[in-house]
Amino acid sequence: MTATKGLEGIVAATSSISSINDGVLAYRGINIDELAECASYEETAYLLWYGKLPTKSQLLTLQEQLSEYAAVPQEILEQMKLFPTDANTMAVLRTTVSALALYDETANDISRESNQKKSIKLQSQIPTLIAAFARIREGKEPVAPLKGVSIAHNFLYMLTGEEPDEVAIRALDQALVLHADHELNASTFSARVTIATLSDIYSGVTSALGTLKGPLHGGANEAVMQMLSEIGTLEQVEPYIQNKLNNRDKIMGFGHRVYKNGDPRAKHLQKMSYQLSQLKNDSTLYDISVKVEELVTGQKGLRPNVDFYSASVYTLLEIPRDLFTPIFAISRLSGWTAHILEQLDDNRIIRPRAEYTGANNQQYIPIELR
C-alpha cells in the first residue's frame, strides 16, 4: 500500500453537483461564468440543492423560507456576549453553528426532508450569527434580520443597521455565487466524511467550518489582506514579494491543487475589485494586487486563486478583515449541504487506509524500566 500525499489526483467520490474540467468550473453543468453574470446567490443555492434552476414561484418560496428562518435563538446571542471580544471569528462561527443543534429538536433527524429544511435554515442563520458577533464584540446589540431581502442585502444590513447600497449588495451577491461550491475541496470532503458515519447535518457543517478556517483553504482570503496591508504601497510590492520568494515563503491567494492555468473565478473577482476601486476613487489596493500578481505569476508561474482578489473586494466593501472567511462560509454552506444530501442518498462510510511507516515488532516495556 502506497500513500499519495494530500490525496492528490485521487478520485474519492462521485458527485453531480459541480465539476472542474479543463479549467472550467460548472455548477450542475452550468458554467460559473454564466452564473456569475446572471444568477443571484439564492438561485445558485437552489440549483446546488435541487439540481436545477428554480422557477419564479420556487425561488419565491425559497426566499420566504430564508426570511422565516433567519433569526437565531436568543440563548446563542446571550452566549456570544460571554465570548472574548477578540475571539477568532471562524471559531465563533464553528462554536455557534454547533450550538444551534442544541436548540433544534430535529437536529438528529437525518431524513432527506429534514436535512433539506435544515440546509435552508443554516443558510439563513449563519449570516445572522456572523453579523451578531461582529456587533456584540463592539458592545453593540445585534440587528434583527430584515424580511424579504436577499442574503447579501440582509448580511450587510445586519452588520451596520443601515441600508446597504445596490452596488455593495450586487458585489457581495456575485462573490457568494462564485464561492458556493467547488467539487471535493477540503471542507466539503470533511463534511462528507462526517456525514457518512450517519452523523447529523450540524456536525457535518461544524467539521466543514473547522476545515475552511485554515489559511491553506478558506482562511487564505484573510491572509491575503494581511499581506496587502503589510505591503502598504506600490513601491513596497517588489521588495516584499522578492523577499518572500527568496525565503521560499508561500504567497497567499496563489496556487491551486486542481487549477494549474488559473482559477476561473479569479477574473470575476478582479473585475469587481477594479470596478469598486473606480467607484471609490481609490485604486491603491487594486494596483498593489495587480503588481503582486505580475511578480508572482512572472517569477513562479503561479496564478491567483479565488481568495486573492476577494480580499480587495471585501475591503472595498468596508467589511472587517476577520469576516472574510466567515463570508466564504455563508456561500459554501449551500455547497456543503448539497454534498451532505448527496452523500446520504447513496451512503457508504468513508474509511481509507494508511501506509504504515512506524516501527514493527516492538515490545511492551514496563514503566519502571523505561
Ligand SMILES: CC(=O)SCCNC(=O)CCNC(=O)[C@H](O)C(C)(C)COP(=O)(O)OP(=O)(O)OC[C@H]1O[C@@H](n2cnc3c(N)ncnc32)[C@H](O)[C@@H]1OP(=O)(O)O
Ligand atoms: C479556496 C481555496 O482553498 S483556494 C487555495 C487557498 N490557499 C492559498 O491561497 C494558500 C497558498 N497556496 C498554497 O498553499 C497551495 O498552492 C495550495 C494549498 C492551494 C495547493 O497546494 P498543493 O496542491 O499541495 O500545491 P503544492 O504545495 O504541491 O505546490 C507545488 C509547488 O508550488 C509551490 N507553491 C504552491 N503555492 C504556492 C504559493 N502560494 N506561494 C509560493 N509557492 C507556492 C509549492 O511550494 C511547491 O513548490 P515545490 O515543488 O518547490 O515544493
Ligand SMILES: O=C([O-])CC(=O)C(=O)O
Ligand atoms: O478546491 C479547492 O481545493 C479549494 C478551492 O478552490 C475551493 O474550495 O473553492
